[in-house]
Amino acid sequence: MTHPTEDVFAIEAQGIARRFGARWILRGVSLHVRPGEVIGLLGSNGCGKSTLLRMLATLLKPTAGSAAIYGHDVVKEADEVRRNIGFLAHTPGLYDDLSARENLEFAAEMLGGGHEDIDAVIERVNLSHVRHERVRGFSAGMQRRLALGRLMLTKARVLLFDEPYSNLDTDGIRLMNSIISEAARDGGAALVVLHELAPAAGLLDRTVTIRDGRVADPTAALLAEAELAGAAGISVVA
Amino acid sequence: MTHPTEDVFAIEAQGIARRFGARWILRGVSLHVRPGEVIGLLGSNGCGKSTLLRMLATLLKPTAGSAAIYGHDVVKEADEVRRNIGFLAHTPGLYDDLSARENLEFAAEMLGGGHEDIDAVIERVNLSHVRHERVRGFSAGMQRRLALGRLMLTKARVLLFDEPYSNLDTDGIRLMNSIISEAARDGGAALVVLHELAPAAGLLDRTVTIRDGRVADPTAALLAEAELAGAAGISVVA
Amino acid sequence: MTSPASSPEIQVPKAGSWPVFGWFTLAFMVFAQWYAITTSPADRDMGDLQKILYVHVPASWIMSITFALVFVYSLLYLWKGKDSYDLLAASSAEVGATFVGLTLVQGMIWGKPTWGVWWTWDARLTSTLVLFLVFVGYLALRAFIDEPQRRGQWSAAVGVLGAINVPIVWMSVRWWRTLHQMQSTPQTMEPVYRNGLLINFLAFTLLAVYLIRRRYEAAMTARAAELALQAAALGGG
Amino acid sequence: MTRVRSQGGDHWRRIRAIAWKDLTTERRSKAGFNAVVSLGITILVLFGFALGPDAQALRDAAPGALWLAVLFAGVLAFNRSYQVELDTGALEPLLLYPGARWTIFTGKLLANMLFVGLLLVIVVVAGMVLFAVKVPEAWPTVIAVLALGTIGLVTLGTFYASMASRSRAREVLLPLLLFPMLVPVLLAAMQASKALIGADLMLEAGAWIKMLIAYDIIFVLATHLAFEHVIEA
Amino acid sequence: MTRVRSQGGDHWRRIRAIAWKDLTTERRSKAGFNAVVSLGITILVLFGFALGPDAQALRDAAPGALWLAVLFAGVLAFNRSYQVELDTGALEPLLLYPGARWTIFTGKLLANMLFVGLLLVIVVVAGMVLFAVKVPEAWPTVIAVLALGTIGLVTLGTFYASMASRSRAREVLLPLLLFPMLVPVLLAAMQASKALIGADLMLEAGAWIKMLIAYDIIFVLATHLAFEHVIEA
Ligand code: HEM
Ligand SMILES: Nc1ncnc2c1ncn2[C@@H]1O[C@H](COP(=O)(O)OP(=O)(O)OP(=O)(O)O)[C@@H](O)[C@H]1O
Ligand SMILES: Nc1ncnc2c1ncn2[C@@H]1O[C@H](COP(=O)(O)OP(=O)(O)OP(=O)(O)O)[C@@H](O)[C@H]1O
Ligand SMILES: [Mg+2]
Ligand SMILES: [Mg+2]
Secondary structure (H helix, E strand, C coil), rough: CCCCCCCCCCEEEEEEEEEECCCEEEEEEEEEEEEECEEEEECCCCCHHHHHHHHCCCCCCCEEEEEEEEECCCCCCCCHHHEEEEEEEECCCCCCCCEEHHHHHHHHHHCCCCCCCCHHHHHHCCCHHHCCCHHCCCHHHHHHHHHHHHHHHHCCCCEECCCCCCCCCCCHHHHHHHHHHHHHHHCCCEEEECCHHHHHCCCCCCEEEEEEEEEHHHHHHHHHHHHHHCCCCCCCCC | CCCHHHCCCCCCEEEEEECCCCEEEEEEEEHHHHHHCCCEEEEECCHHHHHHHHHHCCCCCCCCEEEECCCEEEEHHHHCCCCEEEEECCCCCCCCCHHHHHHHHHHHHHHHCCCCCCHHHHHHCCHHHHHCCCHHHHHHHHHHHHHHHHHHCCCEEEEEEEECCCCCCHHHHHHHHHHHHHHHHHHCCCECCCCCCCCCCCCCCCCEEEEEEEEEEHHHHHHHHHHHHHHHHCCCCC | CCCCCCCCCCCCCCCCCCCHHHHHHHHHHHHHHHHHHHCCCECCCCCCHHHHHHHHHHHHHHHHHHHHHHHHHHHHHHHCCCHHHHHHHHHHHHHHHHHHHHHHHHHHHHHHHCCCCCCCHHHHHHHHHHHHHHHHHHHHHHHHHHCHHHHHHHHHHHHHHHHHHHHHHHHHHHHHHHHHCCCCCCEEECHCCCCCCCCHHHHHHHHHHHHHHHHHHHHHHHHHHHHHHHHHHHHHC | HHHHHCCHHHHHHHHHHHHHHHHHHHHHHHHHHHHHHHHHHHHHHHHHHHCCCCCCHHHHHHHHHHHHHHHHHHHHHHHHHHHHHCCCCCCHHHHHCCCCCCHCCCCCCCCHHHHHHHHHHHHHHHHHHHHHCCCCHHHHHHHHHHHHHHHHHHHHHHHHHHHHHCCCCCCHHHHHHHHHHHHHHHHHHHHHHHHHHHCCCCCHHHHHHHHHHHHHHHHHHHHHHHHHHHHCC | CCCCCCHHHHEEEEEHHHHHHHHHHHHHHCCCCHHHHHHHHHHHHHHHHCCCHHHHHHHHHHHHHHHHHHHHHHHHHHHHHHHHHHCCCCCCHHHHCCCCCCHHHHHHHHHHHHHHHHHHHHHHHHHHHHEEEEECCCHHHHHHHHHHHHHHHHHHHHHHHHCCCCCCHHHHHHHHHHHHHHHHHHHHHHHHHHHHHCCCHHHHHHHHHHHHHHHHHHHHHHHHHHHHHHHCC
């Protein structure tokens, strides 16, 4: 993987906003993520975290404002952006009637890459024992692992994760964390939506909280984190 | 809510097993939950936790073995079982084109209850501001809250939760926990599938771990818990 | 060990003397065909083409039997829930569909030289085709459902409804035809042909019984193998 | 839970709730009904093209074309009626409500009956205009025939959709199961319509109408009995 | 990421991957194709009933009935082709792959072309048997007409399905959008088939064939250009 120039932001959002019907969900979010950073994105249910991620991933157009990935505008240079981002959404988006391996083979073809890495990736996400079984019968966590495997094939630099830990067991969480930190180490960056800090402990460089359609000021964010930790009866390991 | 006789198990599974195609997922799980208990159900991805819950909820027939809810067999007295269980699945199962309130009204009609509680329930799950909006536009967490509201209408005694905390924010987690403990306090019981103990800290009476299609022996379960806590970098508050 | 909820006991059916029965059936069929063909004179209009009668009519007879079997076994399955009834219904439907298909193909092969067309919208032909399509629907449903229990329940419902529909289709198609002009239908049977036909009825019935039985054995053996797997899974470590 | 319930009242409540929910979601999905009606008319027009410009041929084929248009357009409604449960996983909660399952079927049946009934009325009017068919003298009988035909069509359609919509090939399986089963109802309805429109012998139509009634009764009963087995699996 | 890519090779790889994936999932859903073919034949039989038992009337209506049967059965295939993306939310990952979007369309087009082409062959043979149509002398031209008609049908069908399948009323919307647009292609194909079967003036068929060719070219180009905009929205 080539190392990016350090003077450009991995993710840069400037007053990005989005409306659904008459309701403004995001009212102008500005966000700057440097290469190498892993950012946690917090916020209550329905505050627009998924919406923000979908806009950064070029899946949804902003109503106002702009965003760029490594300097490429998400609207005007969508194709270049797609080369650089990997997105793990709420739903895994796999083909039920293809096997685990065939799903990754298809992804490799679409990405223009070779098939050499596939077996290693399947091994890594711990699905070797079901590699030739159809995805239809996979459990929620197994599907998420496979989606993670597909993400690994893309060799994307900026990774967007929408609640990556849901459905994953301890082993899966560990795997997810190692992938996120590897990506960041290689000069990439990651934006991780989460509701609990616990599984991502030790991983995040900082957190950003969305409230009322804007980035909440840092003090508020800190308070939110403390509250979060308190509510769950855990102590966050710094 | 009437108080159950104390000499009958809230949930009693005897060597319950399930096969999909030629693969055995559960090979004979025995489980005894007394009224008033809240049990955590642990296990790695794809080990059959959801399958077990679906069998207890009469949605799936066991291939072998039997289970009973308050003494009612899940196969032979399915209708009586359905009167007693509430099930919160991976998917919320709401009608996209009905509003939040209409979804609950429909549930009330189907349950044969009145509409008096509905507003209180909506208030409780914190969706009053969108009560008349269609569910289609709800975020993942909002939908889960509404599904929780529907569960509250059933007045079921035995509650089955499949990863209830996913998509929920801190406030949602707190709400979920209070509902679970209320149900248990009133002589009900709850079986909660989870991957992380943190959000449920202080709530669970004990945990059961499924491994290789069977209930793992308690020592193994303890080890799993320790591992779980260690991996996430948190300390479980007893 | 507790018994499975869906299938209390599965009796693996033994092949027993069925293979012998099969050989006997084959021999009997050869004899029946030989008898029918040699004893019947060439037809006045059709000549030796008439000999198709001895496969055509018995084949269509099998269609009625198998549809009745599907109906009975489907009802039994809905009532008792025993796997064996589901598999018997499925085996009957497969054999039935094959024979209806044969009837159609033979009929068309016969029709071309006799009537000059492959197909005509005659009442009997049309109702046979519709019943064939009902069978196809039944089998398609089975193919699209993976879960054995669900497959059993659903196809039983489709089988029962389909069978209820048989007499109604028959009547309606006949009325539809006869209310307009009547097509030239095969003339009624002369006694010389009758014996040959009767003996072939018997031969084909034996054949159907044999095929359904063997198909059922195969299906049950597969099911039993799965149950053996279950015993291993529950008993062993 | 000690709750005094009047069985009949409870059943009716559930039936009404289901029908209301189906009709509401259908109405809310805006283009739902209008689209199906437009499709019915589009199919009629296609038949017009397919059967060529000869006016008499068109008139003769009119009852058949009408019923086929209703059939092809109606089939879409049946699958939609379960689609709404499946798209969002709502079928599971529905199955978890205690109480008789056949009420679900009856509720959906009522909703579909209204839907297809309205569709039929509009398509028939459009068809009479397009194919230049005159209003027959025996029009009350024609309406009865239409109603009887609709009952048969909707009953079987709603029933088979409960399976087809949950299989892998929903769009294909439903018509594949349904169409052969509907041949009697189609023939009866077409022939009765034909006989009546052509001011034909009432006798002839009478036989077909009796058959339609028998068909409807048999299948309404049979599907209600079978539904419990089907929806559970 | 410095990667030397041959544009053309990459496009072809993507097209092939999509077509392979669509055909594989279709094949895996076991009876998929068989079911659609059976449905096509069932529809032919329904037409037989609708158009009455009169042999000559049936023969006259045969080309129309054939094309309509292929149309109704084929429409199911088009929606299925996107259904597979939507059932499991696979469309989003598909849109996230960098590179030209039109290759997705071309891939699906190829898969559908094969599917509907095979369907057509079988339905046409069945239709000729059922409606007692003789093999026309100009059969090579008939085959050309069928091929041209298929291209038009599949191109528009695949294109509209990309929109319809993502709307709430997918099953209804697709035929509603598609059928009116297909009227020219259907008319041309039907008239050409009719002229050829009836051993009619070759001249007449010739004009229709030219129109079919023009139609196909226009729509293959237009849909490829428009697809990028449609799939993104
Ligand atoms: C596709 C074409 C055909 C089909 C589907 C068909 C179907 C049938 C069926 C279902 C029966 C049994 C009816 C019953 O049990 O009452 C039957 C009987 C018979 N068929 Fe055919 N048939 C076809 C063509 C023909 C042709 C071309 C001939 C001769 C020219 C023929 C001659 C007969 C005769 C003689 C009988 C038995 C006599 C009777 O019951 O009246 N069939 N056919
Ligand atoms: N309908 C089905 N057909 C075939 N296999 C299935 C089906 N449902 C579940 N399975 C298989 O059963 C196993 C258990 O699935 P289940 O959903 O119960 O797992 P789980 O413990 O809930 O996992 P997770 O934590 O990932 O949700 C998986 O291996 C899955 O592949
Ligand atoms: N397609 C849509 N149409 C209308 N409203 C929408 C749409 N998508 C999202 N919304 C609205 O936008 C808001 C934010 O949704 P989003 O999914 O981004 O929330 P979220 O922060 O991801 O919440 P959660 O933590 O529950 O996943 C919600 O209030 C939702 O109602
Ligand atoms: Mg979200
Ligand atoms: Mg699960």
